[in-house]
Amino acid sequence: MVELTQLMENxxxxxxxxxxxxxxxxxxxxxxxxxxxxxxxxxxxxxxDCAGFGKGENAKKYLxxxxxxxxxxxxxxxxxxxxxxxxxxGLLYSLSGPDLSTAILHFRLFVGARIYHTIAYxxxxxxxxxxxxxxxxxxxxxxxxxxxxxSRLYL
Amino acid sequence: MVELTQLMENxxxxxxxxxxxxxxxxxxxxxxxxxxxxxxxxxxxxxxDCAGFGKGENAKKYLxxxxxxxxxxxxxxxxxxxxxxxxxxGLLYSLSGPDLSTAILHFRLFVGARIYHTIAYxxxxxxxxxxxxxxxxxxxxxxxxxxxxxSRLYL
Amino acid sequence: MVELTQLMENxxxxxxxxxxxxxxxxxxxxxxxxxxxxxxxxxxxxxxDCAGFGKGENAKKYLxxxxxxxxxxxxxxxxxxxxxxxxxxGLLYSLSGPDLSTAILHFRLFVGARIYHTIAYxxxxxxxxxxxxxxxxxxxxxxxxxxxxxSRLYL
Numbered sequence: 001m002v003e004l005t006q007l008m009e010n011x012x013x014x015x016x017x018x019x020x021x022x023x024x025x026x027x028x029x030x031x032x033x034x035x036x037x038x039x040x041x042x043x044x045x046x047x048x049d050c051a052g053f054g055k056g057e058n059a060k061k062y063l064x065x066x067x068x069x070x071x072x073x074x075x076x077x078x079x080x081x082x083x084x085x086x087x088x089x090g091l092l093y094s095l096s097g098p099d100l101s102t103a104i105l106h107f108r109l110f111v112g113a114r115i116y117h118t119i120a121y122x123x124x125x126x127x128x129x130x131x132x133x134x135x136x137x138x139x140x141x142x143x144x145x146x147x148x149x150x151s152r153l154y155l
Numbered sequence: 156m157v158e159l160t161q162l163m164e165n166x167x168x169x170x171x172x173x174x175x176x177x178x179x180x181x182x183x184x185x186x187x188x189x190x191x192x193x194x195x196x197x198x199x200x201x202x203x204d205c206a207g208f209g210k211g212e213n214a215k216k217y218l219x220x221x222x223x224x225x226x227x228x229x230x231x232x233x234x235x236x237x238x239x240x241x242x243x244x245g246l247l248y249s250l251s252g253p254d255l256s257t258a259i260l261h262f263r264l265f266v267g268a269r270i271y272h273t274i275a276y277x278x279x280x281x282x283x284x285x286x287x288x289x290x291x292x293x294x295x296x297x298x299x300x301x302x303x304x305x306s307r308l309y310l
Numbered sequence: 311m312v313e314l315t316q317l318m319e320n321x322x323x324x325x326x327x328x329x330x331x332x333x334x335x336x337x338x339x340x341x342x343x344x345x346x347x348x349x350x351x352x353x354x355x356x357x358x359d360c361a362g363f364g365k366g367e368n369a370k371k372y373l374x375x376x377x378x379x380x381x382x383x384x385x386x387x388x389x390x391x392x393x394x395x396x397x398x399x400g401l402l403y404s405l406s407g408p409d410l411s412t413a414i415l416h417f418r419l420f421v422g423a424r425i426y427h428t429i430a431y432x433x434x435x436x437x438x439x440x441x442x443x444x445x446x447x448x449x450x451x452x453x454x455x456x457x458x459x460x461s462r463l464y465l
Binding site: 095 | 327331334338355356358361362393
């Protein structure tokens, strides 16, 4: 068996691993938030989910949508749409030998922007709080993509 | 050109590759299931998709939603929301040098939980079948995240 | 600190990195397209987003859905559903030592198919343009998954 520890001894890669794990855990928290609001507000998408709250027609009244639940779901989808590119581009960027402090700055800004985006979405804070958080994370990912394509383009 | 075969000679990484390929293929199957229900039930989201079923107003009646199609789409989105964290955290976990049998246990439980989640969603089975499958997969990913952050935190 | 440049000296991996960065950047463009249509058509999902367009009831009239915006969002979600499997399976496939020209053919077909899918969705082109683009990208990913599982299955 070959030693893979070399990847995890690379500081950029370790930093990427840490920040990615944090931002993905944050994204997973959105599932819990959705479940929490669905249960406390009794708002469900599937008939089998509200079977415990009554029988027949009585249960069907819980098959509805709710502003709060939809808001959490939009925040979750926005996370997916932005964290997936970060995951792919960030991984390749980390392997392309960037400067350690530049790389960590990218990761910190992205994770901070996404956490602030979630806070701004869920409270909600007035615009442009959420928009700025979105564009900061977006810009960080584009900056890594630009560096990758400029230095390593191979088509 | 450098030999990369060392990564693929690592047993944990090979196991991760196999289980990931299986769970992503399962997720891709959801697209086919959506297409199947859309075509057999004539339920479409875009005007151009139902142009073959009639002209003008006659075709527009197929622009509708359907419980069965929406159920498959919710299952697909739930897959995305859970398999993306597994992909990122699992990859980094595999590279962090975990014990082989522990790692394989994590991968098997996750893939089993997601397959059972899909079955429970599509049949549908009464709750808490789907909820338990969801939380099992969720817990497996969190367990890998915890191990990563405890042993390799680098911020 | 260990040199990681070996991964980036591998031609298949460099090609994967380039095509992945391109297709993820294309996917990120969908966010901008959604924002563009939301702002030009004044169609919003959150009360705080339309606060700048009027007060009270006057602003609430912009909380609506719009065919154009929904179309972009469906294209974006379809991207996510297809690019996530490509990301995971393609990464593992790249590391499994495939033939360079075969690998590049896979990546080119996938990226071309997804770009054509977006064009066919947004214009929109009549079917089966979009369906063919979808199945081409789908087939490419399955072909990589098949190769991975056949040569490296480890369960």
